Amino acid sequence: MNILFVADPLEHFKIYKDTTFSMMREAQRRGHGVSACEPRDLGWQTGQPVTATVRDITLTGHGERWFTETPARSTPLHTFDAVIMRKDPPFDAEYIYATHLLGQAEREGAKVFNSPAALRDHPEKLAVMEFQQFTSPTLVTRDPAAVRAFHAEHKDIILKPLDGMGGMGIFRVREDALNLGSITETLNKNGAETIMVQRFVPEISLGDKRILIIAGEPVPFVLARIPQGTEVRGNLAAGGKGVAQPLSDSNRKIAEAVGRALAPRGLLLIGLDVIGDYVTEINVTSPTCFQEITDQTGFDVPRRFIDALEQSLGGT
Structure with a gap:
């Protein structure tokens, strides 16, 4: 089986903890072929299938240069047995464009994991709202007045951007409401972007x-x-x-x-x-x-x- 990983640059991997690396290592252990590309390597030309400029790699697990590679080649995605989308957020416009290209590759026969449509339909913070029976009280808004009202009700809250990762941009505001207005303005960019607010869970x-x-x-x-x-x-x-x-x-x-x-x-x-x-x-x-x-x-x-x-x- 030949597997293509669409990921961040291999040179930036911290292999002692990287999950994509561990997937690659297990795939190679079983004898599967491992290839890699970045979202920027995807392309689609009129009358042609979706392709990627890929590197076929062999994991060595030694030092910073933990792999060897063959010369890059342009290959239709549907020729791989599986395509695994492992690009880290931000979930920005370029990420969405990549899911559209991967979706076209699916229509051409590629098997993509996770599904490109499912990635678009389940933004990581908003997706919790489908399961409100399991969530702390939550507000999604860009309205500062709504944020103030939510804080007045719950007293101790967490505010965060919808497109953050790794704890980026997370703020706690306690009962004294210190800096609530400034934090809201910073996160929602003066009303231009939507944010999430949740009751603090001790x-x-x-x-x-x-x-x-x-x-x-x-x-x-x-x-x-x-x-x-x-x-x-x-x-x-x-x-x-x-x-x-x-x-x-x-x-x-x-x-x-x-x-x-x-x-x-x-x-x-x-x-x-x-x-x-x-x-x-x-x-x-x-x-x-x-x-x-x-x-x-x-x-x-x-x-x-x-x-x-x-x-x-x-x-x-």
């Missing part, structure tokens, strides 16, 4: 739990990303400490419900973020934490993912 002190859902089934271990010092953010990119732990019964029920709903829509891999028993985000672009969970628990998440990929393709 269980963040126990960790922002990343639950991985593969082919609709939750992985039995989670990574609790615990804020450090005075930080309110548990994100690893914001300095949080990642501690793997068994999936709780209550969180399993949430994950199973989300998986049953979303997996049939073409979302092979989902990263569910849960604080306490509240879903805060549903990550579908490039969910991470494979290596952290595997290293700490011995449960082989990359193996589970490639198993599911092969099953989706009808076996190897």
